[in-house]
Every structure is written in structure tokens, then in C-alpha cells.
Amino acid sequence: MNLVFRRNTIRSIHPMIRFSRLYFHPASLLGALLFLSALPGLAQDWIKTGTGLGVERVRIAVPEFKAANADPRNGELLKTFNDTLWNDLANAGIFDLVSKSFYPLGQVGSPSDVKFETWNAPPPNAAMLAFGNLGAAANNVTVQGWLDDVKNVSSPQVLAKQYSDSATTQAARTIAHKFADEIIFRLGGGINGIAETQIFYVSARGGRKEIWAMDYDGASQHPVTTLGTISLSPHISPDGSRLAFSSFTGSGWEIRMFSFDLNRLVSFPRFGASNLSPSWAPDGSRLALSSSRSGDPEIYIVDQSGANLRRITNSRGPDVSPVWNRKTASEIAWVSGRSGLPQIYIMGSDGTNVQAMTDQGYAVSPAWSPNGQFLVFSWMRHYGPGAPGAQDIYIMDVASKQWVQLTHDGGRNDFPSWAPDNRHIVFQSNRSGSLQIWSMLADGSNQKQLTTSGSNSEPDWSWK
Amino acid sequence: MKQLKLRCFALVFALGAILVLGACHKKTPPPPPPPPPAASAPTASLTANPETIDRGQSSTLTWQTANATDVSIEGVGAVQASGSQSVTPTESTTYTLSAHGPGGTQSATARVTVNAPPPPTPTPQTNLTEEQMFAQNVKDIYFDYDKADIRPDQQASLQADAAFLQQHPTMPLTIEGHCDERGSTEYNLALGDNRASAVKNALAAAGVSGDRMKTVSYGKEKPFCTESTEACWQQNRRGHFVYSK
Numbered sequence: 111m112n113l114v115f116r117r118n119t120i121r122s123i124h125p126m127i128r129f130s131r132l133y134f135h136p137a138s139l140l141g142a143l144l145f146l147s148a149l150p151g152l153a154q155d156w157i158k159t160g161t162g163l164g165v166e167r168v169r170i171a172v173p174e175f176k177a178a179n180a181d182p183r184n185g186e187l188l189k190t191f192n193d194t195l196w197n198d199l200a201n202a203g204i205f206d207l208v209s210k211s212f213y214p215l216g217q218v219g220s221p222s223d224v225k226f227e228t229w230n231a232p233p234p235n236a237a238m239l240a241f242g243n244l245g246a247a248a249n250n251v252t253v254q255g256w257l258d259d260v261k262n263v264s265s266p267q268v269l270a271k272q273y274s275d276s277a278t279t280q281a282a283r284t285i286a287h288k289f290a291d292e293i294i295f296r297l298g299g300g301i302n303g304i305a306e307t308q309i310f311y312v313s314a315r316g317g318r319k320e321i322w323a324m325d326y327d328g329a330s331q332h333p334v335t336t337l338g339t340i341s342l343s344p345h346i347s348p349d350g351s352r353l354a355f356s357s358f359t360g361s362g363w364e365i366r367m368f369s370f371d372l373n374r375l376v377s378f379p380r381f382g383a384s385n386l387s388p389s390w391a392p393d394g395s396r397l398a399l400s401s402s403r404s405g406d407p408e409i410y411i412v413d414q415s416g417a418n419l420r421r422i423t424n425s426r427g428p429d430v431s432p433v434w435n436r437k438t439a440s441e442i443a444w445v446s447g448r449s450g451l452p453q454i455y456i457m458g459s460d461g462t463n464v465q466a467m468t469d470q471g472y473a474v475s476p477a478w479s480p481n482g483q484f485l486v487f488s489w490m491r492h493y494g495p496g497a498p499g500a501q502d503i504y505i506m507d508v509a510s511k512q513w514v515q516l517t518h519d520g521g522r523n524d525f526p527s528w529a530p531d532n533r534h535i536v537f538q539s540n541r542s543g544s545l546q547i548w549s550m551l552a553d554g555s556n557q558k559q560l561t562t563s564g565s566n567s568e569p570d571w572s573w574k
Numbered sequence: 575m576k577q578l579k580l581r582c583f584a585l586v587f588a589l590g591a592i593l594v595l596g597a598c599h600k601k602t603p604p605p606p607p608p609p610p611p612a613a614s615a616p617t618a619s620l621t622a623n624p625e626t627i628d629r630g631q632s633s634t635l636t637w638q639t640a641n642a643t644d645v646s647i648e649g650v651g652a653v654q655a656s657g658s659q660s661v662t663p664t665e666s667t668t669y670t671l672s673a674h675g676p677g678g679t680q681s682a683t684a685r686v687t688v689n690a691p692p693p694p695t696p697t698p699q700t701n702l703t704e705e706q707m708f709a710q711n712v713k714d715i716y717f718d719y720d721k722a723d724i725r726p727d728q729q730a731s732l733q734a735d736a737a738f739l740q741q742h743p744t745m746p747l748t749i750e751g752h753c754d755e756r757g758s759t760e761y762n763l764a765l766g767d768n769r770a771s772a773v774k775n776a777l778a779a780a781g782v783s784g785d786r787m788k789t790v791s792y793g794k795e796k797p798f799c800t801e802s803t804e805a806c807w808q809q810n811r812r813g814h815f816v817y818s819k
Contacts, residue, residue, distance in 0.1 A: 319795075342797050343760060362790050363763065384767045384791045387760045400764060405771055407764035427722070428764030445761055447768075451720055452761050470748055472720075476756040488758065546653075568759065 163533055163553050166298050167206040171229055171236035172196055176219030178245025182271055183277055186249055188244050190279040190347045191429045197327060198290030203533050203551040204298045208234045208258045221256055230260040237261055240293055240553040253278040255289045257296065268296055302317040308572040309549055311346040312355060315564025321355055327542060328560030334368060347394050348573040354397060355386040377415040387431045392439045399430035409444055411459065421460030428452065431475055437482025445474050454487050467511060475525045479532055484506060486526040486535055503537050505552065516554035527571045536569040614677030616642040620669060622684040632662045633686045635669055642673035665687055669763035708745055708817040712737045715813040716771050724776050736780035747771045748818040751791040754807035759793060766791035773813035786819065
């Protein structure tokens with residue numbers, strides 16, 4: 111627990127934008143504050159995410175799980191399990207995975223196999239060891255997993271878990287996700303892992319734009335809707351039971367609602383004109399959306415049932431893409447063209463206290479962090495006819511309006527969405543030559559392409 | 575680099591060789607003249623003047639032969655050894671002159687091209703459907719980048735549209751707002767909505783009943799043109815009129 115506490119207190123990121131890459135400041139919070147006050151010129155470049163990103167990472171060894179019996183299916187199941195567990199821990203952003211070439215010989219299938227001195231000293235020099243065994247029997251697969259603090263030889267065990275599920279590779283993946291999330295929860299400051307989360311997005315790979323879903327790592331991509339029209343802006347409800355999106359109906363754009371409980375569309379009122387970009391309040395009771403039913407696109411709030419539609423903005427020009435403060439539910443960020451090019455604004459959820467967050471370029475697609483502290487958004491900071499410039503993802507501290515650029519790799523980067531762990535961001539980018547979904551850590555590192563087939567856009571990360 | 579040099583040398587050598595061989599060829603003596611034709615073989619020529627006529631007009635065929643005993647033109651019949659004759663073909667025709675003599679047979683051809691008559695005058699506009707008239711007369715309105723205001727240079731189109739729509743007060747229409755590919759999907763849908771409304775409001779101000787006009791935004795979802803050029807982007811920034819019931 112000491113370890114967890116210590117890591118939780120060190121939370122600073124110091125991005126030195128002049129080097130165009132983020133630089134992780136290894137200092138303590140106190141040091142960071144001193145540095146901040148000493149260099150007021152750099153003050154606007156400071157953010158701290160409060161999630162342990164950028165601190166010294168836990169050095170963890172993950173030897174391949176051992177076959178628990180001689181069942182012939184173990185080979186395939188173990189490969190899926192080991193690959194998934196390794197990738198989940200590598201993706202978490204809080205671990206330094208010890209290279210497998212440093213591991214001692216011999217498999218580690220149970221606590222009695224652990225020789226601490228071969229793990230806690232160089233070359234592996236691991237702080238933590240995750241190990242276990244997997245065995246198929248009859249229709250089931252059983253996995254035993256442990257996490258040991260190998261530097262604490264007298265009382266090493268941090269975690270001991272047993273899982274059982276049907277003997278399929280899909281179940282092996284799921285078990286690996288669950289075990290990875292347990293480790294991440296224990297070593298990552300009590301923040302739940304995201305290995306079992308989902309990403310919803312728009313895919314045109316079938317010709318028409320439909321809503322699709324996939325696992326957080328890009329696995330199991332599958333369609334949710336088959337409406338044969340244009341469907342956009344998927345937003346999953348906080349409890350994961352419903353998906354709100356906007357769909358072209360022939361006469362205009364209407365909010366549609368898909369129920370995962372019923373596995374079909376459920377009724378939602380049609381408001382007429384263009385109804386766009388629905389997003390959920392953090393308690394799931396209300397939606398914010400853009401509607402042009404008055405003749406001009408404005409922000410509205412409506413009950414989750416579709417009742418009680420009420421307008422909260424009144425300004426000429428586009429008002430679109432509202433998102434709630436996911437922590438407090440008392441504020442909404444959105445995009446308005448009221449002053450010309452689109453900019454990010456925030457207001458109270460009753461429409462009061464309108465405040466501009468950006469005042470230059472072309473700023474769109476805000477997403478509020480789960481801890482309420484940050485906005486991410488897409489920004490062409492220098493934009494105009496003849497000088498379109500790059501479109502990149504930025505993170506902004508809401509209280510101070512200090513921002514840091516997170517993508518630097520060219521292309522148009524848009525529609526960022528936060529993972530529930532506050533550490534990961536998913537977004538769309540055409541940097542690879544086609545429009546695809548990418549993920550990254552919230553400091554801009556570890557950028558990975560998740561989709562490759564067709565054109566994919568507007569990702570939305572599930573709330574849990 | 576070495577390979578490139580070798581290639582250059584090869585190229586220079588090849589060009590040089592062509593020049594030298596070409597020069598050598600010029601020095602070769604001309605071939606001996608062909609032997610004179612056999613005196614007994616017939617000769618024939620046939621021309622048409624003019625070669626192109628409109629239907630109903632005439633052309634004159636003129637022919638000459640030598641060493642022939644039997645001369646005929648296909649489609650005309652047996653003719654003198656030389657002469658001329660007027661023909662009035664109704665379709666493009668190739669005339670073939672055949673000259674038979676003791677030395678053999680010789681033929682010559684001439685073609686008279688007949689132009690088809692001009693197409694009948696188009697049916698008057700009253701035969702157009704209402705939808706075709708709409709498509710011919712109602713002009714789309716184009717917008718500046720990230721703007722939803724009617725540009726001064728679009729006022730003429732707008733006034734003409736308004737006049738036409740007022741003359742045809744029963745025509746129902748939808749105004750589609752479109753945007754170029756730049757910028758964000760959701761913002762462009764809202765901007766397209768503003769563009770469609772701007773066109774609708776301007777037409778309403780010019781006297782067109784608002785009840786007839788529906789609006790819809792396509793944002794950048796249904797582009798007219800898919801190249802990343804300003805010319806293409808301008809094509810996509812528009813209020814597009816669709817005849818709709």
C-alpha cells in the first residue's frame with residue numbers, strides 16, 4: 111500500500127513543447143510547484159493529470175502462464191491468454207514490462223515455483239511478478255493467477271485469483287482482461303483498468319456509415335446498426351445499456367436510441383430539422399444535443415426518455431457537440447460559431463455563465479475527462495483559407511485554460527474521447543492515409559492504430 | 575551513383591551510334607528507278623466534286639481511263655472511257671469505277687458523303703415536366719468558406735430563383751445545405767443547416783412562401799466533388815435545390 115500511496119502523490123507532467131515531444135518531469139509535486147513559480151513564462155505549459163501518468167513506472171515481469179494439464183487445447187488458449195495479458199499491461203501506461211529475454215529459465219506456474227532472488231535482482235530487477243497457470247478440462251478453462259511483490263520476500267502475495275469460463279479463445283481473452291484489470295487496479299492507484307471497456311464508432315466499411323463496436327484494443331469489431339442510411343455521433347450511456355446517435359431519416363437528422371438489453375432500436379421522439387450530437391449526462395438521466403428546430407442550431411437538454419426538451423443557448427450560428435462535465439454534471443462544453451470560426455465554450459447546464467475556452471483557429475469536438483479536470487478537443491490553431499494547417503488533439507486544464515498539444519504526427523486528428531481510467535484517449539486520424547481510429551495515453555504517448563478496414567471515425571469510449 | 579554514370583554513358587553511346595548510322599544511310603546510293611508499267615495495262619481515276627453534300631443536293635463524278643475497252647461505275651452503269659455525270663445519292667455512297675482492258679482490270683473509287691438533315695426543332699418548353707423545368711431554371715447558391723451568409727455575387731441567382739418560384743407557386747422544393755470536406759463532421763452538419771436556412775430565409779424575404787420550402791443539411795456527407803482543391807471545395811459549399819413532393 112505504501113507503494114500505491116507514494117505513486118499517487120506524484121502526478122506532474124511537464125511537457126516541454128519547444129521539443130515538440132512531451133517530457134515527463136520526475137519531480138515530486140512540491141518540486142513541480144517550485145519550478146512552476148520560478149518560471150512563470152512556462153507556467154501555461156503545465157498540466158497534471160492526477161492519474162499517475164508520467165511518474166516512474168512499476169517494473170513488472172509477466173512470464174508466460176504454464177499449462178496446468180496436458181489438454182491439447184491449452185496451447186491455443188495459452189497463446190491468446192498470454193498475448194492479451196501482456197498487451198493489456200503494456201497498454202495500461204503505468205508499467206515498465208521487463209523484457210522476456212531477462213527472465214530466468216524455467217516456467218512459473220504457481221507460488222512454489224517463484225525463486226525471488228532470480229526476479230528481484232538484475233537482470234530482471236522486477237518489483238512485481240504476475241504469473242499463473244491455465245488448463246482446459248471438459249468444456250471449461252480454468253486460470254489461476256497471482257501477483258507477487260518480489261522485493262518483499264517475507265510477505266510477497268498481492269493478489270491471488272481464480273477464473274473459470276468456457277474453453278474458447280474469446281473466454282481466454284476475457285479472463286486475461288479481468289486479471290489485467292485486477293493488477294492495474296492494485297498497482298495503479300485504485301483506478302479501474304480499461305481492458306474490458308468498449309469503443310463505439312462510425313464505420314463506412316460496408317458502404318454506408320453505420321455504428322460499430324469493438325474491444326478497447328481493437329479486437330472483436332462488429333456492427334451495431336444496419337440502417338442503410340448515414341448514422342453518426344454514437345454515444346454510449348453511462349451504464350452501457352443504450353446507445354444514442356444521430357441518423358439521417360430522409361427529411362432530416364434525428365436522434366436514434368439503440369437498446370443493448372433489447373438488442374434493437376427503441377423509440378425516441380423526432381424533433382424535426384437537424385438533431386445532432388447527443389451526449390449523456392453522467393447519471394444517464396438526461397441528454398444534451400444540438401437541434402435546429404428553431405431555425406438555427408442550438409443546444410438543448412432532454413430527458414433520457416425524450417421528454418422535456420428545453421433550449422439552453424440562443425445565439426446565431428452553429429451550436430453543436432455538447433458534452434457534460436463527467437464529474438459534476440453541472441457544466442456543458444460545446445462548439446459554437448457565434449464569433450466566426452468554431453470555438454470551444456463552456457456554460458452551466460442551465461445555459462448560464464457562457465465562457466470561451468479557445469479564441470483562435472478552428473476548435474471542435476470537446477470531450478470532458480472523467481475526473482472533470484480536463485477537456486480534450488481538436489484544434490487547427492492556425493486556420494484560414496489557403497493555410498489550413500494541421501488539425502491536432504489538445505488537452506486543456508479547464509480551471510486555468512492551460513493547454514498542451516498531444517498529437518504531432520500530421521493528418522487531421524479529431525473526435526477525441528476519454529477512457530474511464532482518465533489515462534487513455536481514443537480519436538480519429540487520417541495520418542495513415544485513410545480515416546482510422548487511434549488510441550493514446552493522455553500525455554500523447556503510445557499512439558496506436560486500432561482499425562484498418564474501410565473508413566472509421568467518431569470513436570466514443572464506454573464509461574466502464 | 576556508379577550505375578547512373580554507366581547509364582549516361584550507354585545513352586550517349588546509343589545517341590552517337592544513331593547519328594553515325596543515320597549519316598551513313600544518307601550516303602548510300604538511291605535505289606534504281608522502278609521499271610516502266612506495262613503499256614497494255616488500263617489506268618483509271620475517279621473524283622467526286624463536291625465530296626460532301628447535304629441530302630437532296632448533287633455531286634459531279636468525273637473519271638478518266640486509258641487502255642480500257644469496258645468501263646463501268648457501280649451504281650451508275652456502263653459509261654464512256656472518260657466523262658462526267660451528276661449523281662444525287664440519298665445516303666453516303668462510295669462509287670467504284672472499273673476499267674477492263676486487254677492488259678487487265680483497274681479500279682478507282684470516290685466517296686460522296688451525305689449529311690443528314692438537321693434534327694427536327696425541339697419540342698416547345700410546354701412539354702417539359704415540372705421537375706425538368708425546375709432543374710433547368712433554379713440555380714444553386716454558393717457560399718464562402720465557413721460562412722452561411724448569402725454572398726453579393728449570389729444575389730442574381732437568388733433573385734432569379736425567387737422569380738421563377740413565384741411564377742410556379744405550386745412547385746414544392748427542398749433546400750440542401752452542403753459543406754466542403756474541411757473541418758469537423760458535426761460542425762459542418764450544423765453549418766450546412768445554417769446555409770439551407772439562409773437560402774430559405776432569403777427566398778422567403780423575396781416573396782416565396784416558406785411553407786413550400788423544406789431544408790435539410792448534409793454537412794460534408796454527400797459531396798458533389800471529392801478532390802481536395804479550392805475549385806472542388808467551392809462546388810461543395812452550396813445551397814442545393816431539389817424538386818421534392
